[in-house]
Each structure stands twice: as C-alpha cells, then as structure tokens.
Amino acid sequence: MGETIIQKLFRNRLGRPVKPGEIVVVDIDLAYAHDGTGPLAIDAFNELGSSKVYDPSRIRFVIDHASPSPNEGASNLQLKLRKFAKENNIKVYEVGEGICHQVIPENENLKPGMMIVGADSHTVTLGAFSLFATGIGSTDFAEVMTSGKLWFKVPEAMKVSLTGKLKPGVMSKDLILRIIGDVGADGATYMSVEFQGDGVKTLSMASRMTVCNMVVEMGAKNGIFPLDEITLKHVDASGLKDKSIFKPDENADYAVSLNYKLDELEPVVAAPHNVDNVKPVKELEGLEVNQVFIGSCTNGREEDFEIAARILSKKGVKKGVRCIAIPASRKVFLNLLRNGIIDKLVSAGCTVTHSTCGPCLGVHFGILGSGEVAVSTSNRNFKGRMGNPESSIYLASPATAAASATEGVITDPRKFVEGW
Amino acid sequence: MILRGKVWVLGDHINTDVIIPAKYKFRTGDFKELAKHVFEDLDPTLASKISKGDIVVAGRNFGMGSSREHAPRVIKEAGISAIVACSFARIFFRNAINVGLPVIEVKDVNKHFKEGDIAVIDLEKGIVKNETTGVELKFSPYPEFIMNIMRAGGLAVYRKRVQQIS
Numbered sequence: 026m027g028e029t030i031i032q033k034l035f036r037n038r039l040g041r042p043v044k045p046g047e048i049v050v051v052d053i054d055l056a057y058a059h060d061g062t063g064p065l066a067i068d069a070f071n072e073l074g075s076s077k078v079y080d081p082s083r084i085r086f087v088i089d090h091a092s093p094s095p096n097e098g099a100s101n102l103q104l105k106l107r108k109f110a111k112e113n114n115i116k117v118y119e120v121g122e123g124i125c126h127q128v129i130p131e132n133e134n135l136k137p138g139m140m141i142v143g144a145d146s147h148t149v150t151l152g153a154f155s156l157f158a159t160g161i162g163s164t165d166f167a168e169v170m171t172s173g174k175l176w177f178k179v180p181e182a183m184k185v186s187l188t189g190k191l192k193p194g195v196m197s198k199d200l201i202l203r204i205i206g207d208v209g210a211d212g213a214t215y216m217s218v219e220f221q222g223d224g225v226k227t228l229s230m231a232s233r234m235t236v237c238n239m240v241v242e243m244g245a246k247n248g249i250f251p252l253d254e255i256t257l258k259h260v261d262a263s264g265l266k267d268k269s270i271f272k273p274d275e276n277a278d279y280a281v282s283l284n285y286k287l288d289e290l291e292p293v294v295a296a297p298h299n300v301d302n303v304k305p306v307k308e309l310e311g312l313e314v315n316q317v318f319i320g321s322c323t324n325g326r327e328e329d330f331e332i333a334a335r336i337l338s339k340k341g342v343k344k345g346v347r348c349i350a351i352p353a354s355r356k357v358f359l360n361l362l363r364n365g366i367i368d369k370l371v372s373a374g375c376t377v378t379h380s381t382c383g384p385c386l387g388v389h390f391g392i393l394g395s396g397e398v399a400v401s402t403s404n405r406n407f408k409g410r411m412g413n414p415e416s417s418i419y420l421a422s423p424a425t426a427a428a429s430a431t432e433g434v435i436t437d438p439r440k441f442v443e444g445w
Numbered sequence: 446m447i448l449r450g451k452v453w454v455l456g457d458h459i460n461t462d463v464i465i466p467a468k469y470k471f472r473t474g475d476f477k478e479l480a481k482h483v484f485e486d487l488d489p490t491l492a493s494k495i496s497k498g499d500i501v502v503a504g505r506n507f508g509m510g511s512s513r514e515h516a517p518r519v520i521k522e523a524g525i526s527a528i529v530a531c532s533f534a535r536i537f538f539r540n541a542i543n544v545g546l547p548v549i550e551v552k553d554v555n556k557h558f559k560e561g562d563i564a565v566i567d568l569e570k571g572i573v574k575n576e577t578t579g580v581e582l583k584f585s586p587y588p589e590f591i592m593n594i595m596r597a598g599g600l601a602v603y604r605k606r607v608q609q610i611s
C-alpha cells in the first residue's frame with residue numbers, strides 16, 4: 026500500500042515508514058500560543074514542574090485575541106504572558122501586529138515539511154504552506170515548552186481533488202464551506218485533509234489559507250496543500266531534499282476521497298448555529314442583516330478586502346448596517362493603505378480597525394444585540410460566538426459579505442461582478 | 446477505576462463556545478469563577494444544578510471548536526467526573542486526558558440514558574452501566590499510559606511522579 030502525504034511527512038521526519046493509528050513522538054519546529062491560551066499554558070508549565078523552556082527560539086506568543094485589552098482581567102493575563110516571555114527569552118508579537126495564523130507565516134521562516142503546533146485550533150491554516158500544522162491545548166503546549174517534543178497519532182487521510190477554476194464572485198471560502206456542508210462537522214475527525222488536482226494551482230496562497238483554516242470545522246487534525254510554484258514564493262525550500270513527499274502515492278490508502286469542480290461552485294453561507302449548515306446564498310437572499318464583519322484569520326487578507334472594496338465602492342454600505350473591516354495583520358493593513366483599498370472601504374462606510382481577532386469570538390469590537398443578524402467572513406457561527414447567544418451568524422465569503430453590506434440583506438455577490 | 450454518578454444528557458456537537466463562552470476566559474483565569482458559567486449558552490441553569498461526581502452523556506463530536514483547554518478544565522471544576530459520548534472532537538479529547546477528565550467513546554450511548562439515571566463506569570474493564578435500567582455497554586479501555594494519567598488525575602501530577610521515580 027502506498028503512502029498519503031501525512032505518512033510521508035512523518036516518515037521524512039522519523040526516517041522510517043508509519044501507518045495510520047500509530048503513535049509517534051516528533052520534534053516540534055515551531056510552537057505558538059496567544060493571549061487566550063498562553064496564560065493557561067504557563068500555569069500548565071508550572072504544574073508540570075518544569076523550570077526551563079527547552080528551546081525558546083522555537084516558541085512564539087502573539088497578543089491578538091483581546092487586543093488591545095478590553096478589561097483589567099485580560100490585561101493581567103497579558104502581563105503574565107509578557108513576564109514569562111521576558112524571563113524565558115520568548116519572542117512576543119504585540120498588540121496590533123496581527124492574528125497569530127497570519128503573523129507567523131508573514132514573519133517566520135517557514136519550510137515545507139515542518140511540524141508546527143499552536144495553542145489554537147486554527148493553527149491548521151499553516152498547512153497551506155505544505156507543512157504539518159495542528160492545534161493543541163495548553164498542557165500539550167506546556168509539554169512542548171518543556172521537552173520540544175509531542176506525541177501524535179498518525180492520522181488517516183481524506184483526499185480532496187480539485188479541477189477547474191472558480192468563477193468571478195465565488196471564492197475559496199465557498200469551496201471549503203461546501204466541503205464542510207457535504208461531509209458534516211465531524212466528517213473528517215482525526216484526519217489529514219490533503220488537497221490535490223489541477224484546480225489547486227488556480228488558488229492563491231491567501232485562498233489556500235482560507236481553505237486550510239476551516240478544515241478543523243469538519244474535525245480534521247490538519248489540512249495540507251501540495252508544494253508548487255505558488256508555495257515556493259512563500260517558503261524557504263532551500264534545505265528540502267525530497268520534493269516527492271508532497272505528492273501521495275497512486276495507491277495510497279485514503280479513508281475518504283472527494284472531487285470538486287471549482288467552476289461549478291456557487292456562493293454559499295453557513296446558517297446558524299453550525300458550520301455544516303451550508304446553503305446556497307440564493308436560498309437566503311433577502312434576509313435582513315444588521316452587521317457585517319470582514320476579517321479574521323479566515324478571510325482578512327489583501328484579496329479579501331480588494332474584492333470587498335470593489336463591490337462596496339459602487340453604492341457603499343447600506344444605511345443602518347454596520348460593516349466592520351479588520352485586516353488580519355499590520356502588514357496586510359499597510360498594503361491595503363498603500364494600494365488605496367482602505368480609502369475605498371472607509372469611504373464606503375466601513376468601520377476599519379487595527380488588526381485583532383475582535384468580533385470573531387465575541388470579546389470586543391462588534392458584539393451583537395439580541396435578535397440581530399450578522400454576516401461574518403470568520404469560521405464559526407456557534408450560538409453565542411459573537412458574544413450574544415440570542416443573535417444569529419451567517420458565515421460567508423468576503424464577496425457575499427460585501428454584497429450583503431451594500432444591500433442590507435443577504436445577497437449573491439455575482440450580480441456585482443459582471444464583466445470582471 | 447470506578448466512577449458512579451447522576452447523568453446529564455446533552456446533544457450532538459456540543460462546542461467549546463457553549464461549554465465556556467470566550468468572553469469569560471478573557472476576564473479571569475480563576476476556574477472556580479469560570480465553572481459558574483459552564484454550559485451557560487446551552488442552559489443557563491445547568492451549572493447550578495450539577496453536583497460533584499455527576500456524569501455527562503452526550504451525542505456525536507463532543508467538544509468541537511476551539512483548542513481552549515479551559516473547556517475540559519471548567520467541566521472538571523464544575524464537578525463532572527466523566528463524559529461518555531458517541532464521539533469527541535480531537536483537541537478536546539486530548540486536552541481532557543491531559544487534565545485528567547475521563548472521556549469515553551461509546552457508540553449510541555445517548556440512546557441508553559436519560560437525565561437523572563445513575564451511570565457506573567469501570568475504566569479498566571471498559572464497561573458503562575446504566576444502574577437505573579440495567580443496560581451494560583462496552584468500550585475499549587485506555588492503553589496503560591493513558592490509564593496512568595487518569596489514575597494520577599492528569600498529565601501534570603503523573604509527570605511529577607514519574608520524575609520523582611526516575
């Protein structure tokens with residue numbers, strides 16, 4: 026039996042073949058935690074009886090979740106993180122630098138085949154760079170800080186083959202929502218989701234990050250894209266000996282295989298209160314919207330705001346609707362400032378803020394009122410996710426979000442993109 | 446290791462945001478305080494009704510969502526002694542083991558329990574019994590190294606003991 030990509034990555038690391046289900050212990054190349062999970066990881070580090078961080082050069086903290094702090098409780102938790110970082114020589118990305126899953130790939134030297142963990146479930150985003158990345162809890166993070174290693178069960182794998190190219194107004198967000206809708210919130214539990222096929226090369230790095238970001242919403246352990254010319258612009262492949270590890274064997278044993286024709290996809294949303302409750306936008310058109318959020322680690326990159334600005338600059342944000350736009354990092358913010366997109370968004374009536382997780386998890390900047398409806402480009406629509414269990418969240422692409430902000434009701438973005 | 450307790454039955458896809466809403470996590474790191482809000486968005490009265498030793502029986506994909514380890518820690522702090530579900534989300538499962546909260550996968554378990562039943566779990570033998578109805582269900586017991594973490598009450602205590610021995 027041949028090997029899946031994840032089997033090859035572990036073989037490459039361990040120097041011996043592995044089988045799904047096997048428990049392996051591997052060195053962790055990079056581990057990051059944020060202000061939501063880092064403080065508890067420090068407690069766990071102390072509980073473990075550890076006194077010294079094994080290799081601080083492989084640890085990062087990012088203050089992005091409640092950033093800048095909305096209350097004294099959060100401020101003190103952040104102080105604890107900064108103090109520990111200082112004592113142990115750990116690099117901290119500070120308030121305003123951006124969301125961890127964006128800041129790490131922008132600033133760190135990513136290499137294909139790396140093993141990265143983050144104390145955040147959306148660490149899977151980094152699989153877009155042809156590496157293994159997964160989310161862990163605080164005790165596991167403390168273990169990595171203590172020993173530099175972690176155990177994993179080698180996962181089974183799901184192959185998703187893509188052909189064709191997305192039509193204007195349809196984004197990679199629509200693809201991943203469609204997949205989650207098809208397989209369900211536990212359809213890929215414990216699995217490595219491996220994207221393959223000709224269609225991959227039509228997806229930008231930002232679009233791939235959106236797709237990988239959400240594989241955890243179907244329970245996956247990680248998602249991974251193959252190594253190609255697009256990846257090579259973003260990673261350091263100089264030390265890579267064997268490029269074949271990013272291609273599965275013909276006879277690899279996949280637990281699930283799916284095929285998607287990108288040109289046949291249409292804009293979709295995930296309706297409340299589960300991410301797998303996926304419906305075509307067409308079916309929900311006309312539903313009144315109170316708030317639109319464009320941002321988060323899922324869809325807070327340049328291409329996301331470019332398409333939103335293009336749609337919004339026609340008529341602006343509908344009166345009475347709040348449209349919040351938050352770039353995923355300071356770097357994204359600066360790029361958008363320089364190319365005039367921020368100007369367009371602000372002129373259209375958006376509230377643009379510094380980079381933060383903000384409204385995505387209902388901590389601050391855009392908590393919904395009871396009975397209100399939001400369209401959000403983030404990745405979770407769970408009850409209460411945006412801070413109020415009495416509100417409803419529809420997850421959508423930036424194109425659908427912008428079209429809905431401009432009309433004040435859920436709207437198919439394709440009518441804005443004719444002739445693109 | 447035998448656990449016995451009164452059962453609370455929860456549904457499918459219980460996510461980490463309803464286990465402990467993120468807003469509380471950013472106010473305090475005090476688990477006694479956080480435990481007052483466990484399952485709040487599911488049922489605001491549940492936290493006050495849970496007594497020490499109670500057992501949660503749930504459907505598929507328990508613990509889906511965020512990696513916050515606060516989730517199993519808050520459930521444990523609230524007094525829940527174990528969760529038996531049809532299946533678990535992977536990060537939650539791993540976190541629960543690490544903090545010493547027994548999490549057990551049993552197919553269709555939610556069909557065999559209702560609120561208020563008494564459950565008895567034998568972790569070594571791999572048996573969950575509904576004492577109220579007499580139904581017995583089997584599961585595969587943990588491998589020895591996980592069993593040891595459970596007996597110690599979590600990875601932290603276990604690791605300290607191992608360090609003392611070696």
Ligand code: SF4
Pocket residue numbers: 090124125126145147321322323381382385386403404
């Ligand atoms: S933007 Fe949302 S999903 Fe992404 S890391 Fe922040 S809180 Fe998590």
